[in-house]
Amino acid sequence: MARTAKGTSRAKEGPARSSVCPLGEAEAHGILQVLDRDGNVSGTLPDPGLDEATLVRLYEMLVLVRAIDERGFKLQRSGRVEFWIPHRGLEAVHVAATLAFADSDWIFLGYRHPGCMLLRGVPLLQMFAQFFGREGDPLKGRRLPTLMGDRRVNVVPMTTQVGSYIPHAAGAAWAARLRGDDTRFLVFFGDGSTSRGEFHSALNFSGVHRPPIVFLCENNGWAVSTPTSTQTATRTFAEKGDAYAIRNRRVDGNDPLAVYSVVKEAYDLCASEGPSLVEAVTYRMGLHTTSDDPDLYRDRSDVAEWEQWDPLPRTRKYLEARGFWDEAREAALWERVRAEIAEAVTAAEALPFPAPETMFDDTFETPTWLLEEQKRRLLDELEPRA
Amino acid sequence: MSPQTLTMLEALRAGMAHMLETDDSVVLMGEDVGRSGGIFRTSTGLAQRFGGNRVIDTPLDEKGIVAHAIGMALYGLRPIVEMQFSGFIHDAFEHIMFCAARYRWASGGQYSCPLVIRSPSFGGIKGGFWHSQSAEAYFFHHGGIKVLSPSTPEDAYRMMIAAVQDPDPVLLLEPVPLYRSMSAEFDTDGVPAEFGEARIVRPGADATLLAYGPIVHECERVADTLAASGGAEVEVIDLRSLMPYDVETILASVRKTGRVVIAHEAPVTMGFGAELAAVLQEKAFGYLRAPIDRVGAPDVPYHFSIGDEMYRPTASNIRAGITRVTEFAF
Numbered sequence: 111m112a113r114t115a116k117g118t119s120r121a122k123e124g125p126a127r128s129s130v131c132p133l134g135e136a137e138a139h140g141i142l143q144v145l146d147r148d149g150n151v152s153g154t155l156p157d158p159g160l161d162e163a164t165l166v167r168l169y170e171m172l173v174l175v176r177a178i179d180e181r182g183f184k185l186q187r188s189g190r191v192e193f194w195i196p197h198r199g200l201e202a203v204h205v206a207a208t209l210a211f212a213d214s215d216w217i218f219l220g221y222r223h224p225g226c227m228l229l230r231g232v233p234l235l236q237m238f239a240q241f242f243g244r245e246g247d248p249l250k251g252r253r254l255p256t257l258m259g260d261r262r263v264n265v266v267p268m269t270t271q272v273g274s275y276i277p278h279a280a281g282a283a284w285a286a287r288l289r290g291d292d293t294r295f296l297v298f299f300g301d302g303s304t305s306r307g308e309f310h311s312a313l314n315f316s317g318v319h320r321p322p323i324v325f326l327c328e329n330n331g332w333a334v335s336t337p338t339s340t341q342t343a344t345r346t347f348a349e350k351g352d353a354y355a356i357r358n359r360r361v362d363g364n365d366p367l368a369v370y371s372v373v374k375e376a377y378d379l380c381a382s383e384g385p386s387l388v389e390a391v392t393y394r395m396g397l398h399t400t401s402d403d404p405d406l407y408r409d410r411s412d413v414a415e416w417e418q419w420d421p422l423p424r425t426r427k428y429l430e431a432r433g434f435w436d437e438a439r440e441a442a443l444w445e446r447v448r449a450e451i452a453e454a455v456t457a458a459e460a461l462p463f464p465a466p467e468t469m470f471d472d473t474f475e476t477p478t479w480l481l482e483e484q485k486r487r488l489l490d491e492l493e494p495r496a
Numbered sequence: 497m498s499p500q501t502l503t504m505l506e507a508l509r510a511g512m513a514h515m516l517e518t519d520d521s522v523v524l525m526g527e528d529v530g531r532s533g534g535i536f537r538t539s540t541g542l543a544q545r546f547g548g549n550r551v552i553d554t555p556l557d558e559k560g561i562v563a564h565a566i567g568m569a570l571y572g573l574r575p576i577v578e579m580q581f582s583g584f585i586h587d588a589f590e591h592i593m594f595c596a597a598r599y600r601w602a603s604g605g606q607y608s609c610p611l612v613i614r615s616p617s618f619g620g621i622k623g624g625f626w627h628s629q630s631a632e633a634y635f636f637h638h639g640g641i642k643v644l645s646p647s648t649p650e651d652a653y654r655m656m657i658a659a660v661q662d663p664d665p666v667l668l669l670e671p672v673p674l675y676r677s678m679s680a681e682f683d684t685d686g687v688p689a690e691f692g693e694a695r696i697v698r699p700g701a702d703a704t705l706l707a708y709g710p711i712v713h714e715c716e717r718v719a720d721t722l723a724a725s726g727g728a729e730v731e732v733i734d735l736r737s738l739m740p741y742d743v744e745t746i747l748a749s750v751r752k753t754g755r756v757v758i759a760h761e762a763p764v765t766m767g768f769g770a771e772l773a774a775v776l777q778e779k780a781f782g783y784l785r786a787p788i789d790r791v792g793a794p795d796v797p798y799h800f801s802i803g804d805e806m807y808r809p810t811a812s813n814i815r816a817g818i819t820r821v822t823e824f825a826f
Contacts, residue, residue, distance in 0.1 A: 216571075250604035261606035266570060269595045269602070277560055278595065281567020288523065288549050288573070311560030318555065472605035473639045475663040478692070478740035481639070 130331075130412040132391060133362055133419045140346065140360045141391050144367035147418055149427030153362070158371045162434050168209060168366055169425050169435070170443060172201045175225040176422060177447045179396070181455065182241060182255070186400045190459065191241050195256040197222035199364070199395035202421035203328050204298070205229055206369035207390075210377050211296050216264045218279035218297040220328070221257050226298075230263035234450055238458035250471075251464045272333075273303025276325065277312040280385075283321035287384075294380045295323040296373075302333025304347055310354075313387065317354035320384030324376045325356075327387065328363060330394040335407040351387035363392030364421040367428070393419075466492060503679040507649035508538050508614075508670060510684050511656025512576060516546045518686065519574065522660055525552040526561055526578030526614075534578060536616060536675055562588035562613065566596050569611045574660055582617040582669070583626040589634065596665040597640030612659040613667045617645070618710050618761050619808050620673035625797035627672075628804075630709075630762035635667050636739050636771065642691060643738040645669040647712040650682040651689060651736060658688035669738075671710040678713075694742035696749070700731035703755040703822055706746065706772060708735040711759055711809055718814045728822045738768060746772070747780055754785035755821040759809045764792035786824035791817040 132139040136153065143153030151157045160168070179198050186194035197204070204225035208217065217226055224237060239246035241255040248260050249267060259267025266282075268275045279297035286293040303309050304327060316323060327347045331338060344350060351358030357379070361372040369390055376386035393416040397404055404413075429435035470477060470485040477485070502510060515522045524539060530553035533540030543551035554561050558579060565575035579585045585592070592613060599609040619628035635643055644659060644666060646652040652670070659666035697716050700723070707715045712734045719730040731749050735741055750756055756776060758769035769790040776788060791809045798807050 248604050248606060249602065252602055252604060259603060259606075261603065266607065267603050269598065271590070271594065274563070274590065274595060277563035278567040278570060281564030281569075282571040283567070284564060285568040285571035285573045288568075289571075293571075307559060308563060311555075311557050311563060314555055314557070315560055315564055472601045472603075474642070475600070475608065479743065480740060 129415065131393070131415045131419055133364060136362055139391070140348075141362050142359060142368055142372055143362040143365055144371065145365045145424050145428055147424065149424045149431065151428070153365070153368065155368055155371050158367055158374065160367070160370070162432075164209070165429060165432075166434060168205060169429055171205045171225060171229055172366070172422055172425060173443055174228060174447045175201045175205065177444070177451055178224050178237070181451050183396070183400070185241070185455070191255050192243070193255050194400045195222045196394075196396035196399075197224065199393050199416065199420065200328060200330060201225055202366040202425070203326070203363045203369055203390045203392055206366035207296060207298070207324075207326055207373045210370050210373040211294060214264065215294045215296065216266060216279075216282060218266045218275050218282075218295070219259060219268050220298040220300060221268060221270070223258065223298060224256065227258050227260065227263070227265060230265060232260055232263055234454035235457050236260075238454045239461055242458050242461070243463065244458055244461035245464055246458065246461050250468060273299050273306040273308050276303065276308050277315065280312040280316050280321055280323055283323035283385075284315070284319050287319070287321045292381075293322070294377060295321070296326060297323065298326050298328060300333060301327060301329040301331070301338060301341055301347055302336065303327070304350060305341055313351065313354040313356055313385075316385040317356050322380035323385050324373060324380070325385065325387045326373065327389045328392055329389050330363075330392050332394055332398065332404075332408070334398045334402060335404075346389060348387060348389035356385050356387050357383060358387040358389070360389045360391060363390030364419045364424065366421060366425055395420075499681045499683050501679055501681045502649050502653070502684070503676055504646075504649050504652050504671065505536065505538050505675045507653040508656055509540065509542065511653040512539065513542060513545070514657060514684070514686050515574075515576070515660040516542065516550055519660070521572060522574045522576065523550050523552060523568065524576045524578070525554050525565060527554060527556050527580050529553065529578050535580060536672070538578070538675075558584050558587040559591055562591040562596065565611050566591060566599070566609055569596070569609045570599065570607050574610050574612075576612045576614060576660060578614045580616065581623070581627045582615040582629040582631045585613070585615050585629070585631055592641065592665065592667070593635065593638055597638065600664065601640060608663050609665050610663050611665050612656075613665065615667060615669055616672045617669040618671050618673055619798055620710065620804050622800070622804060624800035624803070628798040630760065630793070632667075632669055632738060633762055633767050636768065640665070642666045642740070643669065644689075644691070645671065645709045645736065645738060647671060647674070647709055647734050647736070649678060649680045653682070653684060654687060654689035655736070657686060658691060661688055662691070669709060673710045689736070692737045692740040692742050694736055694745040695734045696745070697732040697734050698730075700729035700753070702728035702753060703730045703757060703818055704746070704749040704753045705730050705732045705757050705759065705814070705818065706735060707732065707759045708738060709761065711761055714809065714811060715759055715814055718811050718818070722815070722818065728818060730818060741772070743775060743779070746776070750776055750780045751783045754783050755824075756784070756788045757791060757814070757817040757821055758788065759791040759814055759817065761808050762792055763795045764790045765795050767792055786821040789817045789821050
């Protein structure tokens with residue numbers, strides 16, 4: 111096989127491996143689980159007992175964010191969106207963890223989290239306005255597609271360098287504790303982020319000051335092309351919490367019921383214990399970004415193995431077994447979300463780009479004379495063109 | 497409030513105490529700032545007075561201190577962060593410039609990051625290059641952060657208050673060599689300084705000498721000595737606020753004198769003096785009667801044993817700068 115000849119398949123070096131996906135032997139890997147591969151309740155955790163309406167909402171959201179990813183990727187490949195950060199396979203972590211928090215709580219996002227935004231009630235049109243960099247995006251078109259946030263729904267947009275925002279989230283949580291507020295905090299970050307000093311800084315400070323925060327590490331196997339084995343020598347990411355006296359759990363990230371249970375437990379412990387670290391074991395099915403080519407560093411057979419643990423069919427089968435879902439509802443849902451997305455795409459693409467001089471806004475609350483002068487010069491030079 | 501005589505340290509402490517007392521969202525945090533009052537004792541007594549939830553000893557981690565303060569600011573607190581020495585600020589650089597100075601802009605104005613970074617700065621304390629940095633130039637280059645540097649206790653007090661009240665991040669370059677050597681009498685009345693306002697330290701018609709921080713006093717002495725000996729009358733301006741800077745006061749002086757020397761402790765190459773020289777040639781080109789002269793450090797690290805004498809601007813090289821511009825003729 112050509113790829114092996116190039117020596118790019120690191121995972122195949124060394125002793126024979128049984129599986130790239132540990133979810134089939136979750137207990138042996140210390141991974142908490144509710145659902146098996148076919149959506150049966152059979153894991154180490156009990157069914158969290160969510161009601162029908164919540165379960166249906168959760169599943170509909172998984173489908174919607176999956177459909178957004180499919181559409182976003184195509185929009186990038188056809189040149190209509192500049193850049194896309196796929197999230198296929200990671201939907202369950204994003205949606206179920208967000209579901210465990212109240213809408214008044216704060217979330218610090220990573221860069222592939224439409225599920226969190228949508229669950230907080232952000233309209234599809236606003237999402238696509240952000241993807242297209244148009245007016246209607248509360249971030250004023252200043253950030254790459256999928257680098258989202260919205261203060262109105264308590265979602266803080268990340269600072270783009272991986273993991274740097276982890277201590278920002280911990281600091282905000284610390285501030286809430288100092289003020290005596292009941293606000294709780296959730297921060298998402300990838301496995302690669304744990305290599306940065308900020309991860310350790312946040313866990314160290316939080317170990318001492320015990321702010322009400324859940325650190326959610328999405329271990330999706332890869333930091334661009336760097337596998338877990340190159341990222342860390344520890345067996346898990348969760349165990350890093352031990353070094354800082356922070357309670358930690360390892361959970362099946364493709365099992366929304368398990369993610370919900372574990373994050374909800376951590377959420378409930380915020381008041382008494384403060385911080386928790388949750389490692390969600392999952393897999394990034396697609397590309398890191400649309401500038402990435404995963405065929406350079408991983409086998410497609412690995413992806414195929416993880417496909418069998420796709421969170422969508424697992425959740426659907428669970429719902430079907432409980433009598434909350436059927437084939438007709440499935441077909442109708444996909445039809446509906448695709449139509450809603452198509453409508454949002456059309457409407458968002460018709461929105462204007464922000465005016466050039468708005469780039470000067472928000473550098474400071476009140477612009478300095480230097481900024482005023484630069485803005486005036488830009489407008490003077492633009493005028494002949496108008 | 498009756499006037500008090502305060503050292504620079506006491507003035508900074510009084511400014512912090514005023515803000516801690518009048519605004520319960522203000523916290524002071526950093527390495528050793530609590531129980532011990534900081535290694536310079538700037539915050540002596542504040543932890544005892546305001547408690548450990550307002551004056552907070554942190555782990556030894558400059559990047560972490562600023563990064564956590566950013567989160568606090570996003571949530572609505574107004575943290576004052578001590579960097580202990582400006583030589584240690586580099587570890588926190590990314591969080592100051594790429595995060596604190598960006599949150600408002602990158603969030604479309606949704607979030608602000610009102611935090612004060614106290615950076616004990618400048619040389620003259622036999623501290624070698626770890627403890628004697630003039631790091632200000634790094635912080636001008638990408639916007640989003642204001643930079644202040646007091647040269648008197650009253651300015652220190654008022655700038656501290658202004659910095660904490662400001663809705664954006666502010667870097668306060670505290671002049672370490674003046675901490676205990678300088679005292680003055682003023683009203684601790686809680687009135688903040690104005691951003692972007694320079695002070696004419698002494699008037700003069702023959703040349704303009706621009707400075708900030710501890711070097712202002714050396715410049716004033718040089719100008720006084722020169723005038724007393726019948727030499728040039730040099731107008732000395734203390735910039736005080738470096739970003740934004742007071743272009744109007746500088747321009748008015750340069751239009752009058754036509755000759756400019758800029759003195760700072762930082763290396764001259766791409767330092768703040770380069771910006772001032774550029775803006776003066778842009779806005780006062782026709783008034784200049786000599787090339788603008790810069791007096792500052794060479795592009796080498798601050799030397800432990802010969803640094804204080806040879807690296808910082810001294811009376812003799814400030815005088816040499818004045819001679820170069822006043823004796824220049826086309």
